[in-house]
Amino acid sequence: MTRRQLLVLLAVIGVGIALYLTLYKIGVIGVLSCTVGSCEAVNTSKWSVFLGLPVSAWGLLAYVALLVIALIGGTEAREQSVPIAKIIVALAAWSVLFSAWLTYLELFVIHAICIWCVTSALLWVVILAVSIADLRAVSRAA
Amino acid sequence: MADKGVDGGRGRRSGVVAKQRGNSAQRFHVVLALVVVVGALLIVRAAKAPHARANVTTAPITAATAEGYLLGNANAPVQIMEFADFECPACGNFSVITEPDVRARIVNTGLASYRFFDYPLPMHKNTIAASNAAACAADQGKFWEMHDELFRNQPEWNGESTDNPKKIFAGYVKALGLNGDTWEKCFDEQTHQPRILANQAEGARRKVQSTPTFIIGTRMIPGAMSYDVFKAYVDSATKEAPAAKAAPAIPATPKADTAAKKITQ
Numbered sequence: 001m002t003r004r005q006l007l008v009l010l011a012v013i014g015v016g017i018a019l020y021l022t023l024y025k026i027g028v029i030g031v032l033s034c035t036v037g038s039c040e041a042v043n044t045s046k047w048s049v050f051l052g053l054p055v056s057a058w059g060l061l062a063y064v065a066l067l068v069i070a071l072i073g074g075t076e077a078r079e080q081s082v083p084i085a086k087i088i089v090a091l092a093a094w095s096v097l098f099s100a101w102l103t104y105l106e107l108f109v110i111h112a113i114c115i116w117c118v119t120s121a122l123l124w125v126v127i128l129a130v131s132i133a134d135l136r137a138v139s140r141a142a
Numbered sequence: 143m144a145d146k147g148v149d150g151g152r153g154r155r156s157g158v159v160a161k162q163r164g165n166s167a168q169r170f171h172v173v174l175a176l177v178v179v180v181g182a183l184l185i186v187r188a189a190k191a192p193h194a195r196a197n198v199t200t201a202p203i204t205a206a207t208a209e210g211y212l213l214g215n216a217n218a219p220v221q222i223m224e225f226a227d228f229e230c231p232a233c234g235n236f237s238v239i240t241e242p243d244v245r246a247r248i249v250n251t252g253l254a255s256y257r258f259f260d261y262p263l264p265m266h267k268n269t270i271a272a273s274n275a276a277a278c279a280a281d282q283g284k285f286w287e288m289h290d291e292l293f294r295n296q297p298e299w300n301g302e303s304t305d306n307p308k309k310i311f312a313g314y315v316k317a318l319g320l321n322g323d324t325w326e327k328c329f330d331e332q333t334h335q336p337r338i339l340a341n342q343a344e345g346a347r348r349k350v351q352s353t354p355t356f357i358i359g360t361r362m363i364p365g366a367m368s369y370d371v372f373k374a375y376v377d378s379a380t381k382e383a384p385a386a387k388a389a390p391a392i393p394a395t396p397k398a399d400t401a402a403k404k405i406t407q
Contacts, residue, residue, distance in 0.1 A: 012181070020185055
């Protein structure tokens with residue numbers, strides 16, 4: 001499996017998590033499966049909406065963007081493209097920062113942890129690590 | 143020949159690379175498809191699950207006891223209760239016209255104690271806020287002063303006049319010399335909401351139908367009334383009160399009755 005393929009896979013997992021939380025937020029899913037922490041306290045708090053959109057919907061957009069970019073970057077012609085690698089690193093870095101802020105809010109402001117949100121935050125860290133490795137590899141090759 | 147051989151070698155190598163790439167892509171697509179299918183199944187299952195969405199709050203809600211707000215001596219012979227809504231005009235009229243006399247001539251003279259119970263009605267959109275404003279003033283010992291301000295100035299802050307009554311209440315807080323920050327924190331956090339709801343529940347339990355409703359001694363009287371009518375109810379409750387207390391001490395037996403009759407005859 002190439003690094004870009006791995007990024008596609010991680011993006012698909014992220015889409016699944018973000019879609020799940022977004023569907024809950026808009027009322028399609030009634031109850032969140034939440035064995036650890038208190039997902040509902042977090043997802044019904046006033047911090048669960050950012051610029052008029054649910055935070056989970058922003059996450060969904062970011063994962064879909066990553067998915068599309070990684071799919072394009074995974075084609076044979078663009079596999080060694082440095083600009084694509086840079087875009088993915090930038091997207092992942094921004095998402096890690098945003099997730100870190102959300103995790104801070106969960107821990108110190110809302111005082112509740114949403115396991116799905118934490119999973120998504122960790123997923124972005126992994127995506128950032130893979131995307132940095134990818135950027136270094138394609139830069140070296142170029 | 144040599145060239146051909148080299149070319150042929152390259153071709154074989156690239157063929158192997160292409161085959162490896164093809165195998166890798168195939169494996170990747172299988173894994174991807176698996177992830178997508180499993181994810182989709184889980185989400186569909188979650189969406190089809192029963193839809194009982196919980197109301198979640200971060201703060202625990204604890205039940206309060208209905209104690210109302212006491213004026214006068216709690217052990218006075220007659221107990222008066224008022225169930226009122228701060229935004230109800232009839233309650234406002236009673237408060238402004240009759241209540242000063244009730245306080246001066248009935249409560250302050252020790253004839254009766256007076257308890258105010260919030261009975262916010264759903265049609266009044268600022269009444270809960272007013273109940274909170276008064277409850278927060280009670281924290282600083284000025285419930286009755288705030289109660290009077292609210293009733294006297296009803297048209298200033300009621301649902302028809304404003305969507306933001308807090309600003310107007312804050313003016314009363316200032317005029318009454320309360321600590322504005324403490325009051326505001328209490329008001330914003332709705333600290334006394336459980337107490338207000340408990341007072342309301344007490345009214346519902348007693349089947350209060352309209353506001354104001356008074357309970358004077360053992361009688362429940364709906365509607366505002368004049369001082370004279372109010373005093374008449376208090377007087378009759380005062381007469382009942384010692385009799386009710388004394389009743390167990392002097393059992394009225396049939397023998398005693400006949401004895402009394404004999405004497406009078």
